[in-house]
Amino acid sequence: MPEFDLIVLGGGTGNLVASAAAEDGLDVALVERDRLGGTCLNRGCNPSKQLIHRANVAETVRTAGSVGVEATLESIDFERIVDDVREEIDADAEAKAAAAREHDRVTFYQGEGRFVDERTVVVGDEDGETERLTAETVVLAGGSRPVVPDAIAGTEETAFLTSDEALWLSERPDRLVIVGGGYVAVELAHFFGEMGADVTIVGHGAVLLDREDADVAERLTEAYRERHDLRLGYTVTEIAGDGTDKRVTAEDADGAEIEVTGDRILLATGRRPNTESWNVSAAGIETDEEGFVETDEYLRTSAEGVYAIGDIAGNYMFKHSGDKEAEYAVENAVRGRGEPVEYPGMAHAVFGSPEVAGLGATEDDLDGDYEIGRCRYDETALGSALDDHGGFAKALVAPDGAVLGCHVVGPEASTMIHEVSTAVAAGADASTIAETIHVHPAISEVVQGAFRDVRDVAPTGF
Template identity: 70%
Template sequence: MPDHDFLVLGGGTGNAVAAAAADAGLDTGLVERGRLGGTCLNRGCNPSKKLIRRADVVESIRAADELGIDASVDDIAFSDIVDSVSETVAAKAEAMAAAARERDGLTFYHAEGRFVDERTVEVERPDGDGTDRVAAETVVLAGGSRPTVPDSIDGTDETPFLTSDEALRLDSLPDRLVVVGGGYIAVELSHFFGQMGSEVAVVGSGDVLLDREDRDVAERLTEAYREKHDLHLGYRAAEIAGDDGERVVTAESEDGDEIEVRADRLLLATGRRPNSDTWNVSAAGIETDEKGFVETDEYLRTSVDGVYAMGDIAGNYPFKHSGDKEAEYVVANAVRGDERAVEYPGMAHAVFGSPQVASLGKTEDQVDDATGVEEYEVGTCAYDDTVLGAVLQAEGGFVKAIVGADGEVLGCHVVGPEASTLIHEVSTAVAAGADAETIAEAIHVHPALSEVVRGAFRDACGVGLSGL
């Protein structure tokens, strides 16, 4: 049985931990069943945002006449676009695999792996002839997540459907696509396929899209999507049916109203689940919560001595950037022995639909429900109230700042162009310990788009000149 000093399970963000362990002189093993780079590189952030960038360009061209520019989209080479993105991603993954195979001190097991005991994993042999057991004193579980297919939807065993994994690699554009779900994947891929030329219908159980975002933001996003897509909100998908020619989604509302939505392709965008079951963590005695996420303490240690967990499988935050931060802590704690409790200062996230959405901290509803928060101020600033924002076809876009009585930034929410960039002004300030008034009074380049952020904080803090 091959033994290592250090073993990493999962080659997404975990590959950075494996490389650091090998560089520190530890005999290190890395187990990954698929391509290195994990979900983000191969099936998530990387390919989706490359594709969405094309959708953004198409949308801008189609809206050019609003700025007095005569332009049109005459053709979209859909399959070429998808092929180009897929090839770029595959090349990056292969380069990472080649580097892993050549790295001193690192053994790369490109194979399926499952726990069979504490700190012991069974992996398939490269030739397919049996398995080997691999053990280590220290194990890092970075096993990721996968799309959820709800048991509550009948027909999933008989009816062809897409998840985000397959939707990012379609070789032909659907004439009509029905998307089941109302979260970030549904929002982003509806935007992509809609701008590529598909008619998109969305079936979501919430009364708004992105219902975990601040309510004002979610309502604005939903309003924008209703203008472009066929929305069926407040309906929970109960059954899917169809064959290669047609898909039918049957959905029901809480009061018993039933609808059928038809399309030639179907995308289930109903969330993600941790891969703890596929890694068979129960065999190692690793404790999980009721949703299957591996439970960790403040040092990212699991219930088993010498086993750490990070990223999607641990469920602290479902973002690549939080996984990257956790990797830094795991290297400090598990590789270097310099134990540090994990912190997420200024943690923010973004949804790359149209309009973009970005968020940090609590929503207003969460602030209302929080204990110990009795007084707070809300400030807003519309894109149209700033010079550059007014030119960006951002009608209805705004920034919302939620500020505590002591000046603490309780939350910030953005809906509009470049929201994913604008939120970093606030996340950087919060990480540095700045209060809301510091953001409000900071000198901003005029007429940069970031003035919309300053405007929201000025409104919340009651500072700045009002003018005529």
């Protein structure tokens, strides 16, 4: 039975830990059932955002007339778009695998792995051969997968997509029904809509992105209602049909039923941790009621010598938070330092149209005294030229100036949130952001405007 200094389970975020540990001189086993890079590289963040970039280009051409530029979108080569992205993603994944195989301190096991005892894992390859591995330290970076709700009838008999498959379609559907109203639904509705599909979204919430600040979610929903068929406030009960005649049945809180049809159905109803497939109970690893591995402030699990990071731990389900946890796992699991994990200025973004970004508390999260600052894009010089969705930035600030939250909906929101994220991580308050000299007329003045509004630190003129 091979013994290692460290076993890393999962080749997405875990790949960062395995690489750093090997560079530190440890003998490392890296176990991944699929390709290195995990969900983000192979079927998540990276390909989706590359595809969405193409959607943004198409949208720019379609809307050019609104600013006096006459342009015509002659055609969209959907198959080429997907193939180009696939080729780049495949090359990145293969390069990671080659680097892992060539490292003399890393043994890369590409196959199904599962715990069979404390810090002991059995790995099976594609030929059915198994090998038993053990180590004094294990880092579990086992990821997550799309949820297929048991409450929806017909999933066994009816073909449907999850985000895993939707990114790699060779042919664009003419009519796409998306079940769900979160970030996957919002992003893929934008992509397929700009590719030319008619998109219907069936969601249980009153708005899309209902975990975002309410004002932001309402603005995003209004924009999507202009371009897509939104059926909100409905719970899907059944999917049915075959070929290009598929049906989604849903009902509202009063039991009123609707039926929508499409060529394809995309279930975008959340993600769940891969704890069962890793058989974590065999290692004495405790999970919460939703199946996430429970960790302490050092990312240690209930099993001695086992740490957990990324989606499977459920602290945040972002690639960038998982990467930060990988840094702490290297310090704690590999180097033996007791560094409590912190997430200063943790932000997130949704790459729809318009973009959404935020950090900290939403207004619904807050109790007690706080102040609100707002600035619309059209209140700034460049923002007025870029935005036609009624976009804005919103700052939530404590009486002492501490930044409680910041939320943006509009062009480049995913970039603009970083000035607030950096400021919060550095310990700056709202006045510092408001008083920092911004390039004029950069779009970041929208964020500055929200903090100026709440702190009242500068003259505004007539």
